Amino acid sequence: xxxxxxxxxxxxxxxxxxxELSLTGVxxxxxxxxxxxxxxxxxxxxSTLVKHFNAxxxxxxxELAVAGMDAKDPSLLWELRRKCGMVFQNPDNQFVxxxxxxxxxxxxxxxxxxxxxxxxxxxxxxxxVGMPGAGKRSTHMLSGGQKQRIALxxxxxxxxxIIIFDEATSMLDPPGKREVMEAVRRLHIREHKTVIMIxxxxxxxxxxxxxxxxxxxxxxxxxxxxxxxxxxSLLASAGLTPPLSVQxxxxxxxxxxxxxxxxxxxxxxxxxxxxxx
Numbered sequence: 001x002x003x004x005x006x007x008x009x010x011x012x013x014x015x016x017x018x019x020e021l022s023l024t025g026v027x028x029x030x031x032x033x034x035x036x037x038x039x040x041x042x043x044x045x046x047s048t049l050v051k052h053f054n055a056x057x058x059x060x061x062x063e064l065a066v067a068g069m070d071a072k073d074p075s076l077l078w079e080l081r082r083k084c085g086m087v088f089q090n091p092d093n094q095f096v097x098x099x100x101x102x103x104x105x106x107x108x109x110x111x112x113x114x115x116x117x118x119x120x121x122x123x124x125x126x127x128x129v130g131m132p133g134a135g136k137r138s139t140h141m142l143s144g145g146q147k148q149r150i151a152l153x154x155x156x157x158x159x160x161x162i163i164i165f166d167e168a169t170s171m172l173d174p175p176g177k178r179e180v181m182e183a184v185r186r187l188h189i190r191e192h193k194t195v196i197m198i199x200x201x202x203x204x205x206x207x208x209x210x211x212x213x214x215x216x217x218x219x220x221x222x223x224x225x226x227x228x229x230x231x232x233s234l235l236a237s238a239g240l241t242p243p244l245s246v247q248x249x250x251x252x253x254x255x256x257x258x259x260x261x262x263x264x265x266x267x268x269x270x271x272x273x274x275x276x277x
Contacts, residue, residue, distance in 0.1 A: 001068060003162050003194040004030035004053060009062035011048055022048045024217045033192045037205035040214035041239035046198045050164050054084040067161060082111060084162040085155030089170055091147040100150055101135030107158045125157040128191065129183045145176025149183050162194040163187065169204060202229055202243040206264050213238050230262045245269040
């Protein structure tokens with residue numbers, strides 16, 4: 001079953017009939033268990049698109065099914081949001097309590113989870129993001145990466161199958177970003193969650209199963225990370241720059257140094273450079 005199946009989605013913040021569209025005829029499918037990165041410059045439409053997936057924005061035109069549910073059916077709104085959770089750029093905006101376990105329990109209480117089951121589900125969610133035993137800590141005393149992982153735990157606690165990260169690493173320092181990305185990969189590989197990452201940072205997309213590039217409210221291209229992230233002309237047309245290792249590869253080519261392949265990661269770049277000697 002497709003986790004996301006959207007066809008010909010258009011959206012205008014001005015009005016449904018406006019010619020000023022933030023999305024123009026976007027069609028997208030995401031398979032269950034897939035990790036997909038949606039890349040684009042600010043204003044490309046990527047956040048507008050994913051806000052349709054958990055009904056933060058109403059569907060104005062097109063068709064959209066999320067976890068098998070029709071996104072246009074108002075009676076399915078809360079169940080859809082339960083199955084498709086979102087982690088935003090600033091985790092402080094998601095917290096409703098200053099204590100970790102109370103914050104995670106809030107969503108469970110709203111979905112009428114039996115009180116005796118809540119403590120165990122909270123701890124399971126904390127374990128899933130690599131923070132077991134952190135329930136009594138204050139959210140204000142956590143690092144940026146830890147805050148994002150707690151926000152993610154709140155989504156997991158209500159049994160979300162689809163998790164959207166909307167620029168969730170953009171405000172983090174390198175250690176915090178590494179913490180969150182490790183949690184993302186763990187959920188994808190071990191728990192087979194469907195993960196959708198929204199970013200303009202190319203490094204976030206290297207480990208995705210598939211990458212989509214957006215510009216001007218449209219999907220320009222989709223493919224594997226190696227197909228998309230090594231295509232300089234495609235990325236340039238979307239106002240994006242390739243990952244550092246890809247940029248170095250092309251700089252070396254222009255200097256007359258040819259590697260066997262274009263590396264996506266620093267590790268691959270080191271391997272290719274070592275082969276020169």
